[in-house]
Amino acid sequence: MVNITLNGDPHKVQKGQRLFDLLQDLKLDPGKVAVERNLEIVPKSTYQDIKLDEGDRLEIVHFIGGGKTV
């Protein structure tokens, strides 16, 4: 297992786990989210290729209701 930070919280994943599989494990629809890894945008087309490393910092976001500052 390796330690990553997922949306600000510590999280453990299998060594070499692919980002796509992490999203599946989290039951997140890859079509409805966007992922930033170590401050770099991860293109959706590469979710299958990205292997997670020790210390990776992931941000997984989606659209929520929002007008001005919410």
Add this chain to the structure above:
Amino acid sequence: MNNDRFNIAGMNFSSRLIVGTGKYKDFEETALAVEASGAQIVTVAVRRVNVMDPNQPMLVDFLDPKKYTYLPNTAGCFTADDAIRTLRLAREAGGWNLVKLEVLGDQKTLYPNMVETLHAAEVLIKENFDVMVYCSDDPIMAQRLEDLGCCAIMPLGAPIGSGLGIQNPVQIRLIIEQANVPVLVDAGVGTASDAAVAMELGCDGVLMNTAIAEAKDPIAMARAMNLAVQAGRAAYFAGRMPKKLYADPSSPLAGLI
């Protein structure tokens, strides 16, 4: 009026009202209010997903992104870097370039930080974003943003969420007069007449959230705003009568008994 389309970044719309999707009771109410408003563009925020509970309802299940143009915003960002990061993520999540930039400078007033806003706009435009920008009502700043390539200039009419109405008609008019891109009042509208005032000044559109979401009956207010924006636009084209200091009878005086 039927041919009066609202063009933004190469897209065109029949509605000139853009509504926010925050502060509603639930997604059902959000969807009903958006429908009643007639808006075709809705602002949305970008936030971390709740990885502990991925089955929470999602906005996209209630407001179809194929039917409404999602305008991702940077609400809550206080630095250019945060705003840029947020919109890069938004583009990857949604797949489109049209975004709303807003960089705030102060918690109490939520007034825009124009130094950070200009910096963020420059970076985003270089990355081919179509940037609609929330800004102060300073015509010099508005011109700078247009020169940078922003596709819409959106000054505040009053502080965000204040509902005070258009406090700065002189500045808004100056910005409209000089602009070659759409100008929208973004923030400050409290009720339907405020939206009409903005449109009568010659704004291309109005963006609002709280005025609808925090009305006693948000869906009824959404309908009122829809009509007010149309009425204001029609009055702008009609051209108002000159203001006079004294009365001017509207019935002929000749033939009076």
